[in-house]
Amino acid sequence: MELLNMKYPYPIMVNLAGKQCLVIGGGPVAERKVFSLLEAGARVTMISMEFTERLAELANHSAVVLHRQTFHPSMMTSEEFMPFTLVVAATNSAEVNAQVYEFATVHGKLVNVVDQPELSSYIQPSVVRRGKLVIAVSTGGASPSAARKIARELDNNYGEEYEIYLDFLSEVRHLVQSQIADKQARQRMFKEMLDWDVLEKIRDGSFDNWKDKLYLAIERGPWPNGLAGQVDTDRPSWSTITDFGQRV
Ligand SMILES: C[C@@]1(CC(=O)O)C2=NC(=C\c3[nH]c(c(CCC(=O)O)c3CC(=O)O)Cc3[nH]c(c(CC(=O)O)c3CCC(=O)O)/C=C3\N/C(=C\2)[C@@H](CCC(=O)O)[C@]3(C)CC(=O)O)/[C@H]1CCC(=O)O
Ligand SMILES: NC(=O)c1ccc[n+]([C@@H]2O[C@H](COP(=O)([O-])OP(=O)(O)OC[C@H]3O[C@@H](n4cnc5c(N)ncnc54)[C@H](O)[C@@H]3O)[C@@H](O)[C@H]2O)c1
DSSP: OGGGGOOOOOOOOOOOTTOEEEEEOOSHHHHHHHHHHHHTTOEEEEEESOOOHHHHHHHHTTSEEEEESOOOGGGSOHHHHTTEEEEEEOOSOHHHHHHHHHHHHHTTOEEEETTOTTTOSSOOOEEEEETTEEEEEOOTTSOHHHHHHHHHHHHHHSOTHHHHHHHHHHHHHHHHHHHOOOHHHHHHHHHHGGGSOHHHHHHHTOHHHHHHHHHHHHHHOOOOOSSTTOOOTTSOOGGGHHHHHHHO
């Protein structure tokens, strides 16, 4: 079976809020990994002989815990290792990084090895963030520069307005879920509301006013309870959901 031979990375968004993560190494690459872990709300512990200035500064503000020492598997009993959800091997020694990998894998931890993508159990993509919208680009280690370049292109195409847009979509989705009982009606609404010119409204400053009117209209209803197509004439008809948002 074709599927059995596939070995593509499995793309998931991991919730690391409040999770303990361990980073071995304290150079610029470790620093980059630590900043993205902190952005995800992780609690970071580091082991390294040396640390960059910014890492030392983070430690001064209690954002990370630093252990200034050489990594050796024996220095951590498995009990101590238990709290770590994931591990990053970011020293400049391929041998030490491979040791970290072995050690972490034996203990069932997710591990990123910065110089050996083939060992990594996860690879870090290049990321564009707009609030709830996360666009991740990966080449699976083939060309980190290409991943970065493509992410920059997306960065130019998806402006800051997407943060407000995603908050809006999330909010209106909850509102629709509470107001429209019929599943088909809801799903059609979710699809068709993407055709409303919301991004345009955010850009031209008319969004807040329009949103208030839209929410009132959704709350006012009434919305169909029957099957698609069986809608009373005084209710917003199926054919007008697309332009419902434009008319409020
Ligand atoms: C996306 C990003 C995320 C991040 O790290 O935060 C990331 N690398 C970034 C930048 C970058 N890295 C390197 C350059 C120099 C130019 C070049 O070499 O191309 C640049 C470009 C730059 O700095 O502009 C050098 C490099 N990187 C790796 C190796 C080792 C090797 O290939 O063996 C070497 C060679 C070391 C050497 O030999 O000197 C390995 C990995 N780098 C990855 C991720 C993973 C694969 C991502 C993928 O392709 O899917 C992977 C496998 C492991 C991992 O880290 O998970 C981040 C962009 C952040 C942003 O968006 O701004
Ligand atoms: N994944 C990526 O995006 C990427 C990008 C560039 C480079 N790299 C690779 O990452 C490696 C690290 O890059 P860097 O610029 O941060 O290197 P660096 O040389 O500046 O820092 C290495 C760090 O590892 C620590 N270290 C070394 N041996 C150790 C040990 N036995 N125990 C504990 N700490 C130890 C050092 O004290 C230092 O803080 C590079 O050698 C390169 O192979 C990866």
